Amino acid sequence: MSTTAARIEPTRTRAASRGPRTVHTLRALLRQRLRRDRWQLLIWLLSIGALAAFSAESIQQTYGSAASRVQVMRLAISDPTILVLRGLPQGSTLAALTFFEIFTFLALLAGLMNTFLAVRHSRAEEESGRAELIAATPAARLLPTIATVGHAVGANILLAVVTGLGFIAVGLPVAGSFLAGAVTGGAGLAFFGVGLLVSQVMSTSRGANGLAAALVVAAYLLRGIGDAGGTPFGDGTHLRAAWPSWLSPIGWGQQAAPYTAAGGWPLLLQVGFAALLVAGVFALQAVRDSGAGLIPERAGRATASPTLSGMVGLAWRLQRPVVIGWAIGGVLGGLLAGSLGSAINSSLAQDPNLAGIREALRRIGAGGSGPLTSLFISAIFSIVGVLAAACAVQAVIRLRQEEQSGTAETLLAAPVSRTRWLFSFVAIGVSAVVLVLLVAAIASGLSSVAAGEDPSTIGVSFAAAAAQLPVALVYLGVLTLLFVVLPSWTVPVAWAALGLGAFVGIFGGLVQLPDWLRHVSPFADAPVVVGQVDWTGGYWMLGITVAALAGAAALIRRRDFAIG
Structure with missing residues (x-):
């Protein structure tokens, strides 16, 4: 073997072994995240699924007749307060009324679950110093973020399935129920991207959690303002949302109308938005120091306040x-x-x-x-x-x-x-x-x-x-x-x-x-x-x-x- 070939052969061997080692490291990081969050995720998923099922069952018992459903939808359209708090009227069927009553709140809970998850596995890890220790291993800085994204995708798929099963359990249409669950998980994934991006910007986990939660609530309110300013059409039980709803991932989810129009394109909008934010996170992570946010912490006073x-x-x-x-x-x-x-x-x-x-x-x-x-x-x-x-x-x-x-x-x-x-x-x-x-x-x-x-x-x-x-x-x-x-x-x-x-x-x-x-x-x-x-x-x-x-x-x- 020539001298050049002798030098190239170890390099090829190391390159060939790097792939399996990377996969093994990624699996280990995913297992660590799942083990750390297993009880928290279980509480969130069971709570949201049970809430979907209980609400659907209660609505069926209360508004069993078509006349009562038409009346409640027209009442909602006539009162902007109910529209701000509830959702977008999309018909008077039992399934449509259920989606109107419960979806926006399920999406709000999904948003909070995901922003906390994003901050917990990014900014909080850097703040505690654990991220720097992991970066010194073969995982480096990239794999932990990839593992966090994979963990969030899996959590939101489970959320979509659990929510859909909650609706199906009380007799709502199967296809529409899974679409309703999918846009709930899609809203969660969009807010995960928000939480991950905010974690790059803020210097503390407290600040990141506060800002991310505020953005989730702001999205809920923007959707509410858009619904309250919407235009009725059809038989008086349908509403076309105004433009502020289109600024919110929760508003996008409503447009799926899973039990009436059944359009899956809003889910693509939610996932695309999340992918765009995650791409921005990788770009920012490549240029900032570990532990530092884009907004630096303000320097303290030279002397402490008497308080x-x-x-x-x-x-x-x-x-x-x-x-x-x-x-x-x-x-x-x-x-x-x-x-x-x-x-x-x-x-x-x-x-x-x-x-x-x-x-x-x-x-x-x-x-x-x-x-x-x-x-x-x-x-x-x-x-x-x-x-x-x-x-x-x-x-x-x-x-x-x-x-x-x-x-x-x-x-x-x-x-x-x-x-x-x-x-x-x-x-x-x-x-x-x-x-x-x-x-x-x-x-x-x-x-x-x-x-x-x-x-x-x-x-x-x-x-x-x-x-x-x-x-x-x-x-x-x-x-x-x-x-x-x-x-x-x-x-x-x-x-x-x-x-x-x-x-x-x-x-x-x-x-x-x-x-x-x-x-x-x-x-x-x-x-x-x-x-x-x-x-x-x-x-x-x-x-x-x-x-x-x-x-x-x-x-x-x-x-x-x-x-x-």
């Missing part, structure tokens, strides 16, 4: 951006409640569908009877209550993040007790909940008076805000106890409990879910402040909150910290 000398000040500093973001959401919700409540009251005063709209608002707003404006404000404050509860959820999640990163253990090496550390974050959570509801009540009261309503609506706004306070606090208390007892379950259970609780408690009345199922959610037991006032549910929730926090205080001193 950082105590635990409460530190907890506030860590949660301040999140609290401000949810407070802005509260202001927008309050403005919507006050201004639109007056407009709807004026435009529907002589409408023959007034009784039906009143009943729909009563079901969203947890009961009561009274002026239409008051019912509308109460209904919208149910949504504001979700924002306040989300603020409480993120306070608890911040506890887990501090523990997981090891910074909590460093703090506790100083003269700071575990109970003091825990309740400093709880105190900021309580303050944040109160702030979100307070600014929403002020915005609602002032906007309703500015729109020409009686000044008494200010009191209605504050009462509706106060009714949501026990709901948010019970989430704070119970999830704090969960953090103490099962820290690794905190993040997935917290978001799943909030998402499912919001749908079952707020919208369960619209789709006639069983009472036992609705009252699993705290939102269903929020105090009634319109008509005959009843604070019984609020007292019970405050009692549960106090008991849960007392249990957390007793148990936090007895467990080891779970780092990593």
Whole structure:
């Protein structure tokens, strides 16, 4: 053998062995992701599948006759509030009504599931330093991202199948059900791309999760605005969405109309959008440093603020951006409640569908009877209550993040007790909940008076805000106890409990879910402040909150910290 041939032969051998080694590494990374997420994914998939099946079954029992379905669809088209919260009317068949009622919320949950998955396996890995360790192995920087994409594709295929089977289980058409499941998974995959791209931009997992979740909610609202501004056609049970719906992957999914038109092209739009974002992620990953985001962290002060000398000040500093973001959401919700409540009251005063709209608002707003404006404000404050509860959820999640990163253990090496550390974050959570509801009540009261309503609506706004306070606090208390007892379950259970609780408690009345199922959610037991006032549910929730926090205080001193 010549000298040149002797040199080439080892090179060929190494090149031939590199392929199997790459495949083996990729399989190992996929197994690691599946093992890490197995319980979280199981909770998400079973919850979404069960929600699809329960909703479809309830709608079948409630709207069994064709006349009742036509009436409810025409009612929805006449009321922009229902369109913002529900979806795009596409006919009065039982299957079409089911898709109208439940798809947008399933897509919202799929979006949150996927953005959290994307951030957990990208930005959070870099922030913890694990990504740099893996990059030093044959996996380098590329294979972990490829494994994350493959993991997400598999998770969303499972999501599509589970959702479709949930619809099929209650007797909906098979082909349409699988298409409905496919566009739900497609929306999830599109939002996975959003989460992965945001992880390249932000420098912290907290910032990436916050921005990605905000984009999911913004997509939901854009779809709602487009549906509310749509144009009716046909027999009065169909609606053609306005252009804002086309800015949202959830809006694209609606256009599939799986039980009427049955067009699969919106799925291609969702998958194509995800592929475009993933390609952008690979391009950005090739030019940025590991651990660094495109938006660098702002340099800190040369000297610490005096407020950082105590635990409460530190907890506030860590949660301040999140609290401000949810407070802005509260202001927008309050403005919507006050201004639109007056407009709807004026435009529907002589409408023959007034009784039906009143009943729909009563079901969203947890009961009561009274002026239409008051019912509308109460209904919208149910949504504001979700924002306040989300603020409480993120306070608890911040506890887990501090523990997981090891910074909590460093703090506790100083003269700071575990109970003091825990309740400093709880105190900021309580303050944040109160702030979100307070600014929403002020915005609602002032906007309703500015729109020409009686000044008494200010009191209605504050009462509706106060009714949501026990709901948010019970989430704070119970999830704090969960953090103490099962820290690794905190993040997935917290978001799943909030998402499912919001749908079952707020919208369960619209789709006639069983009472036992609705009252699993705290939102269903929020105090009634319109008509005959009843604070019984609020007292019970405050009692549960106090008991849960007392249990957390007793148990936090007895467990080891779970780092990593």
